[in-house]
Amino acid sequence: MTVQNGRIGLWHEHNMVEFMQGAKVVAFDLDNTLARSKKPMHEDMSRLFASLTRLIDVAVITGGRFELVESQVLDVLGECADMSRIHIMPTSGTRYYRWNEGAFRCVYKVDLTQAQRSAAMSSFERHARELGMWEEKVWGERIEDRGSQITFSALGQNAPVEAKERWDPDNSKKNRLASAVAADLPDLVVRSGGSTSVDVSVKGVDKAYAVRKLCAELAIDVSQVVFIGDRMDPDGNDYAAAIIGTRPVRVAGPDDTLKVCARIIEALERP
Template sequence: MDEVAVPDWNDADLQAICKHMSILAFDLDNTLARSKRPMSEAMAERIAKLTHLVNIAVVTGGKMALVESQVLAMLANKDVRYEALHVMPTSGARYYRWIDGDWSCIYAHNLTDEQRQRATESLERHAREQGIWEEHPWGDRIEDRGSQITFSALGQQAPSHAKEVWDPGNVKKAKLVASVAPDIPDLTVRSGGFTSVDISLSGVDKAYAVRALAEQTHTSVASIAFVGDRMDPGGNDYPAALAGAMALRVQGPEDTLTLCDELISWCSAIR
């Protein structure tokens, strides 16, 4: 498949995007919020405003509990149109909507016990062989998310500054992915965040997520705008661009906050 050139958000035609988009989707870690941290009050205010202008999706490799703590808890005291929110944890392997005053799971594609065991054993074995099995991690190195197994080299609770400098060229993660993939050919192994490798059912990534979102909402992938910080080939947000979404690259939550202000302005004028 040919590569897709993803523009930085401030180089994109935001007016045209607002005219054509039916859903505005966001990655979570290092896009809406710093890794494993709640999004800011300012970000929560912008997301709340946007729910009154367009459907909003949060698409993340993390589990639902992280979306709840990082996003939904911060929206609890805001003026939110919850019916406009779409939550897709574990890269779209699960999908939640607000129905009758609560979050309902519309679908969940879970790994079997046997698949989980094979994935976990392969990750640990190869991480040890490659010298990236940290002796003193911040939290669990391997997390079973039901529909996804995630290896976090420094631990699930590692601080952002440590994560960002661990593997800036993605060399360590790429080597681990290449070693694990042949052990579990029925599953997909891919680079995740700064220090993570994700394992899920074959074909479940953020390309799958935007296609599933389009199907569930009876719209087209081309009408979905997707905002993420890892939009280079090999990044875990990049598959959304390959699938045909209107992809926008940000460098972090500060960029996203400014982008949201621009989108609120354009959408308010157009709609």
């Protein structure tokens, strides 16, 4: 167990050979884990990700849309990747895609009603303005309707990574906004998302839900899932998946993930 007093172990604290024994799936967060926010995976990451798919099932569980997983991960994978072993769970697990007949197809989706989506969008705008978070300059959509999730991005969906990282380094802004919006939407779940985002989705559907659904699909136990993410503090959107009995590995960014992947591949290839 790598969760002690609410703390998730850092990647370099694990003996990866022992850690990977009996593992069936390696699951990743996306932004600031596999790649920097909204950016494609680096070539080295793409190569190691593809190598992993030839050794073990691999999942991507992210708050972003499926189209972002396509542009950041799938579009930069080489032909050597085994697509049949890739599981895509976007919008915090409210949707699930598997490779079937030459394309990734939706297995399930848990959408918000139109009334719920409208209420969430209205609440985001009102509270963001009240809290001084309705920024004058934004890049792209500020409030995005993803069907199964409403996402507020303080600087817009396409903001530069450097601007996103400067906006709320201690997560205090996002947490204040999430608390205010949650009070308006008691029947939904509101959580801090990426570096500048807050997400609203159906209650009970989060990254922990995604992990459990994935385990049911593959007929494996939660304890056989290695989950790698950067937001494993109690307010982070990776925390729910980290504390349900998975094998969590906390990273600080894609450079750490690259090292973790290399060690995992080495462990899996040992005779």
